[in-house]
Amino acid sequence: MRIAATRIVVSMGIALAVLAAPGCGRWGGWQPTGGGEVLPAPELVSVVHVAGRLGMQMDTSSASNATFGDGTNSVTVFADPGGQAYVNGRPVGQPGGIRSVGGALYVPQTLEAEIRRHLRRPAPVYTPPPPVRPSRVSGIVVIDPGHGGKDPGAIARSGLHEKVVNLSVARSVASLLRQRGVQVKMTREDDRFIELNDRADIANRLGADLYVSIHADSASNRAACGFTIYVARSASGNSLKLAKAVEHRMGKCGALARTTRRADYRVLVRTACPAVLVELGFLSNQGESAKLADPRYRQRLASAVADGIVDYLKAR
Ligand code: ZN
Numbered sequence: 001m002r003i004a005a006t007r008i009v010v011s012m013g014i015a016l017a018v019l020a021a022p023g024c025g026r027w028g029g030w031q032p033t034g035g036g037e038v039l040p041a042p043e044l045v046s047v048v049h050v051a052g053r054l055g056m057q058m059d060t061s062s063a064s065n066a067t068f069g070d071g072t073n074s075v076t077v078f079a080d081p082g083g084q085a086y087v088n089g090r091p092v093g094q095p096g097g098i099r100s101v102g103g104a105l106y107v108p109q110t111l112e113a114e115i116r117r118h119l120r121r122p123a124p125v126y127t128p129p130p131p132v133r134p135s136r137v138s139g140i141v142v143i144d145p146g147h148g149g150k151d152p153g154a155i156a157r158s159g160l161h162e163k164v165v166n167l168s169v170a171r172s173v174a175s176l177l178r179q180r181g182v183q184v185k186m187t188r189e190d191d192r193f194i195e196l197n198d199r200a201d202i203a204n205r206l207g208a209d210l211y212v213s214i215h216a217d218s219a220s221n222r223a224a225c226g227f228t229i230y231v232a233r234s235a236s237g238n239s240l241k242l243a244k245a246v247e248h249r250m251g252k253c254g255a256l257a258r259t260t261r262r263a264d265y266r267v268l269v270r271t272a273c274p275a276v277l278v279e280l281g282f283l284s285n286q287g288e289s290a291k292l293a294d295p296r297y298r299q300r301l302a303s304a305v306a307d308g309i310v311d312y313l314k315a316r
Contacts, residue, residue, distance in 0.1 A: 044099060044106040047077055053112055054119075063100040073119045079105055087118040136181035139210070139313040142203040143177075143186050144267060145170035146215040146277075149193030154218030156289035162216045163191065165292050169280060170214045172302030173309070180310055200270035209316075210242055211275040212309060213267050216292060218284040225285040226256030227301075230277040233262045238274035241315070246276060246308030253300050255281055255288075274312075278305060 051058050051068035056075065059067040065078045076086045083098030084091050085107065093114035099106045145166040147153035153162030167188070174184040185206055187199040203211040217228065227250050229243040243260040251257045268275045280301050281288040291297045 043109045045109050045112075047105040047107055050107060050112045050115070051075070054115060061104065063103045063105075066105050072121075075115055077105055077107060077111075085111055085115060087115055088120065090118065092118045134180055135314075137310050137313045138181060138183075139316075140183045140185070140206055140208045141177055141309060141313075142206065142208045142211045142273075143170045143174050143184055144199050144202075144211065144213040145186065145188055146213055147193075148188050148191055151193055154216055154283045156283040156293075157286065158289060158293065160283060160289060160293050162218070162283055165216045165280065165283070165298065166214045167191065168295070169298050169302045169305070172299055173212070173214070173306045176303060176306035177309060180306075182310070182313065196266040197270060200267050200275075203271045203273055203275070208271075208273045209313065210238075210273050210309065211267070211271045212242075212246070212305065213265070213275070213277040214305070215277060215279050217279040217282045219282060220284075222284050222286070225282045225288045226258040227253075227281050228258040228279040229260045230263045230265060230268065230279070231260060232268040232275070233264050235262065235268070236274055239268075239276060242274045242309070242312045243276045245312040245315070246278060246305055249304040249308035249311065250278075250301065253297075253304050255291075255301075 047061070047066045047068070048058060051066075054068075054070070054075075056068040056070045056073070059069060059074075061067075063079065065076060067074065067076045069075060073088055077098055078084050078086075079098050079100040080096055083096045085093050085098070093108070093111045097108045098111075145163070147161075147163035147166060149163075151163065153166065155161055167190070170186060171189075174186055177184050185202060185208070187202050188194050199213070200211070217224070229247045229250075231239045231243050235243075240260070247257060247260055263277075265277050268277055280298075281292055283289045283292060
C-alpha cells in the first residue's frame, strides 16, 4: 500500500511541480523576484543529514528520490527536475532546488524547517496518571460493633449472627478511616460482650468527634428490608448531619434506604458527641441476610459508612 501511494505522489508531484514552477529545472531553489533580482542559492545539505536531524531513519535513497521516516511520519524527496519534498503525501517547501550529487540527494537547508512544520506529532506515549491519594482527614471516631460475646444480636435463619456481621463491617470501616488519617477507636476488636454504658463512655473519655454504632436489623415481618440510620430523639444538628452524610453514601450501595429515624438507644443518648446507629439491613429478610453474609457486600457497606463519616468530618 505504501509503495503504491508513493508512486501516486511521485507522478502528482512531478505534474504539480512542473505546472506551478516552470523555471524549477534550475537547481538551487532561487527564483526571480519582482525586479528580476536573483537571490543567492540557499546552502544545500545532504538528505541523510536532514533525516538525521529530524530523528528519522532512511528507508530508500537513490539519485532520483529518497524516503525517510519515524514511524509516524514519512518524508519523500524527489530530485530536480520537478524536485519536491512531501511530508505524509503533502508537498512542502518550494518546488525545485533538490539536487542529485554523486548519486546522493542534496536539499536546501531551509527544507528541514519546512518538513518539521508539517510533521504529525507522534502518538503520545500513555503514562498512567499518578495514583490519587485520598485527602487526609483529621478527627477521632469511635466505631461500635453492636453486641458480641454472649449477646449474638439478631440471628438469621441461615444461622448468621448479627454480632459477626457488625464486627466485620466495623473493622472495615475502621481500616478505611485509618487509611484517610482518621484516629479510630473500636469499642470491641473481637467477639466479646461489652455493656452499653461502657461503649458510650469510651467515646466520652476519648473526647471523640463522633460515634457510629453498627448493627443489623430483625423484624417479625420477614418482608422488611433496607438500611436505617438512627439518631436520638434529642439529637443535635451535627448528629443529623452525620446521619444524612452516611445515609447519602449508603444509598448508593443498592440497599433500600428507610430514612433517618429517631430512637433513644442507650448508646445514642449517653454519648456526648454526635452519634448515629446504623442498621445495615435485615437479617430476618432472606435476600438481605444472604447479602449481609457476602464479604463483598459488607465491604461495600463499610466503604459507604466510611465515606459518609469522611464527608461529615470534612464539612465540619
Ligand atoms: Zn443490634
